[in-house]
Amino acid sequence: MSKTLLIFPFGGNARESLISILAINRMNPEWEVLGFIDDDHGQHGKEYCGVKVLGGRDLIKRYDEAFIVAVPGSPKGYLKRKATIDGLGVERSRFATIVHPSVTTAPDSVIGYNTLVMANVVVSCGVRIGNHCVVLPNTVLAHDSRLGDYGCIGSNVSISGSVEIGSECYIGSGVKIRENIRIGERTLIGLGANVISDVDKESVAVGNPARPIRNSDS
Numbered sequence: 075m076s077k078t079l080l081i082f083p084f085g086g087n088a089r090e091s092l093i094s095i096l097a098i099n100r101m102n103p104e105w106e107v108l109g110f111i112d113d114d115h116g117q118h119g120k121e122y123c124g125v126k127v128l129g130g131r132d133l134i135k136r137y138d139e140a141f142i143v144a145v146p147g148s149p150k151g152y153l154k155r156k157a158t159i160d161g162l163g164v165e166r167s168r169f170a171t172i173v174h175p176s177v178t179t180a181p182d183s184v185i186g187y188n189t190l191v192m193a194n195v196v197v198s199c200g201v202r203i204g205n206h207c208v209v210l211p212n213t214v215l216a217h218d219s220r221l222g223d224y225g226c227i228g229s230n231v232s233i234s235g236s237v238e239i240g241s242e243c244y245i246g247s248g249v250k251i252r253e254n255i256r257i258g259e260r261t262l263i264g265l266g267a268n269v270i271s272d273v274d275k276e277s278v279a280v281g282n283p284a285r286p287i288r289n290s291d292s
Contacts, residue, residue, distance in 0.1 A: 076106040078140040079170055082162065084112040084120065084127045087145035087208055091190050092123055094174040101175050108140055131162055141170040145190050145208055147226045152244035153260060153290065156224045159188070159206050169205075186223070210247065222259065240275060249284075260290050 079095070081088045088110055095105050109128035112118070120127045134142060142164050147155045169188035179185070179197045186205035196214040197203065203215070204223035213231040220238045221227065228247030233239075237251050240259030245251075248266040257263065258275025267284040277286040 076103055077170075078137065079105045079107050080109065080111050080128075080133065080137060080140050080142050081107065081125075082111045082131070082142060082144045083114070083146055084110040084117045084122075085146065085148075087147060087190065088143075089122050090192060090210075091143055091145055091172050092125060094172050094190065094192055096123065097175050097193070098172070105141075105170075108137060134162060134164060140168075142168050142188070143170045143172055143190065144188055144206070147208060147244070149244055149246065149262065152226055152262065153242065155206070155226070156242055159224070174211075192229075204241065216253075228265075262290055 081091055095107060098104050107125050109126050111131055111133050112127050113130050117127045118129055144159045144162055146158045171185055171187050171189050173191045174193045176193045177191050177195045180199040182199055183197045183201040185203045188205055189203055189207040191209045192211045194212045195209050198217045200218040201215045203221045206224045207221055209227045210229035212229050213227055215233045216235040218236045219233050222239055222241030224242045226244045228245055230248050231245055232250045234251055234253035236253055237255045239257045242260045243257060244262045246263055246265040249263050251269040255269055256272045260276045261273055262278045264280030267280050268282040269284045273279045276290045278288050278290050279286045
């Protein structure tokens with residue numbers, strides 16, 4: 075029997091999560107997507123792939139048996155993801171985890187709740203992906219790496235072995251991270267950067283090699 079699902083908010087990650095859900099359902103019907111929800115009234119009534127934006131977050135209570143996947147986030151707003159998701163007031167048991175069927179996962183890897191892992195990602199042995207995370211297509215997380223809660227990883231990212239990425243980080247598309255690197259919480263690594271040394275928390279780092287250019291809160 076299919077489980078009902080609401081997707082929040084109506085943005086790029088939400089539409090891409092629907093693509094992953096449709097791929098899951100083609101293999102084994104698992105989810106009945108009720109619709110998108112969004113706090114922006116201007117989005118209400120829009121649709122994507124036949125799935126409509128039904129209304130605002132009040133629908134979470136109305137559809138009290140539905141699961142929720144909440145996937146806000148962009149390079150500009152990644153530091154607000156935690157507050158936005160926590161502000162929904164959703165119990166842990168209602169959050170869904172969405173993993174595209176093309177994803178390769180090791181038997182001892184762990185993927186947290188309310189986490190979206192898109193097409194062709196490799197989650198290797200001993201990898202731990204936290205709760206409330208988004209991992210975009212074609213990214214590789216090598217052995218024993220860790221991604222903290224509320225993290226976003228772009229597409230075509232290469233994370234080598236035993237890398238530790240703190241909570242609330244944003245790793246831009248095309249980034250490469252050397253083995254045994256530590257990236258502090260609430261840090262942004264810019265598009266295409268090569269990370270060959272540790273990066274302190276609450277930093278914005280760019281370039282080859284990646285170097286901090288400012289504080290992430292500034």
